[in-house]
Amino acid sequence: METTAAFRGLSCTACGAETDGTADRCPDCGGVLVGDYDTQALTPADLPDAPGPGRFEPLRPFARAETVSIGEGATPLVPVPDLADELGVGAAYVKDEGRNPTGALADRKLSLAVTAATQRGTERVLTPSTGNGAQASAAYAARAGVDSKGFVPSRCPFLNKAMVNVHGGDMRVVEGRYDDAVAAFDDATDEADDDWASVAPGHPFRIEGATGVAFEIAAELDWAVPDAVVHPTGHGETIVGLERGFAAAEASGLTDAAPRLYAAQPETTAAVADAAREGETEPVTVERPDTIVGPLEVPEPAAGAAALTALDRTGGDGVAVPDKEILQGAVDGCEMGPETGATGGTAVAGARALAERDAFAADDTVVLVNPVAGSKEADLLRSHLMSQGI
Ligand SMILES: [Zn+2]
Structure with missing residues (x-):
């Protein structure tokens, strides 16, 4: 992966195990992973003159130029x-x-999750979602030129479903509630070939x-x-x-x-x-x-x-x-x-x-x-x- 110099890899919030940037969950215990950084001393003047999250590049995993972005962040x-x-x-x-x-807010998350997925060469990103995550996933996948599929419950708002379609994303509407959508995502990813990456919550x-x-x-x-x-x-x-x-x-x-x-x-x-x-x-x-x-x-x-x-x-x-x-x-x-x-x-x-x-x-x-x-x-x-x- 092409990361910033500060990004060292991922570590587990549950057991502390360290891993590289390609795992979704801790290989040892299944815990949630977060970024590890070599934090340098900074003053505001050291930060790049850039709008939005790119201004904080020294504290982020990907350089601005390497990030799949459609202008997220810089919110008032x-x-x-x-x-x-x-x-x-x-x-x-x-x-x-x-x-x-x-x-x-999901835009900030899918910007980086889709960046990580495409850096690994994936052609398709998948996620279960209550609605907004599927919409953001479709938008950022479209920007990156890869396919996306969201698994959403039937109660997912029409607006999210419509915009997934508008962004060219695939979608499965699962009868029931969010946990039913997660179960459908788990089934589909168990059977899927290697050509996909999860951008699921967590x-x-x-x-x-x-x-x-x-x-x-x-x-x-x-x-x-x-x-x-x-x-x-x-x-x-x-x-x-x-x-x-x-x-x-x-x-x-x-x-x-x-x-x-x-x-x-x-x-x-x-x-x-x-x-x-x-x-x-x-x-x-x-x-x-x-x-x-x-x-x-x-x-x-x-x-x-x-x-x-x-x-x-x-x-x-x-x-x-x-x-x-x-x-x-x-x-x-x-x-x-x-x-x-x-x-x-x-x-x-x-x-x-x-x-x-x-x-x-x-x-x-x-x-x-x-x-x-x-x-x-x-x-x-x-x-x-x-x-x-x-
Ligand atoms: Zn762990």
Whole structure:
């Protein structure tokens, strides 16, 4: 693989085993892999003058010129003073990942996962997805000139299915819920020939893609990191990426602290959040996943244990919130700041619940991540308003 000089390979978040950049999971224990770097001392002036994640090339696995990119990253960190007042904190911001090319944070992840796959010479990338990952996978595969196939549950939004087709991607719509789509993906990949690569959730370069969110938040705050970041959580990849990113920025000397990370989840599918609350090191079993927030209906998170380690390491926690509060959080978020969908509303509702239990100090700077464009989830918000007679 053609990686940056800083990238040494991958190491396992569970057992510490080191491997090269070509494994998807730890060959020894099946744990989640993350990038290992020779971190050099950096000042902001040392960073390349480039937009988006490319600016952080010294802390990333692939050089800008080698990365499959359609302009992901460089999303705004929008101040939301009304939310800061409501939460009783010094400042609140929304990191609006809805501004990515396909309207989701998933773009950062698939950019690097597809880059890694194509560097290995693959002609086809495969992933199970609740919807946005399949759309991003199709978009980045098209850009790289390779085929893609997404395995999505029947409840996957029409918008995602349509855009997979528009990008020329193949798709299998699996009757049932997300775990049925994962089972179909597992069956298909067991039988597939060698000419494909997985870009499924838990993939190490998806996690590396998420580190850019941390770098950009720190840079936007003039390298003074926030006190807390609240992230709507499905698989837990972005929690791991945020922790790795903030830790790398601190290790390089760009920052001198790292924020507490909070994983916000719908209460019926709170595999990570409930485990964090209970001090467990593995995700809890979700009996009946049933949330209106499709992207977060992930009963068996692919990076759940790694995310729990990351939350613990930062002094953060989990927070589980009911769908009704999530939808209200989304609508209120749209009134106070950038358009937040149901997925992003989980951060608003989660931050409110965290404020209720005094998780924030009065002078804290709190960042909420909006992982999906509000307009991608307009039908959920509209039906919430109609249920209230609006
Ligand atoms: Zn391992």
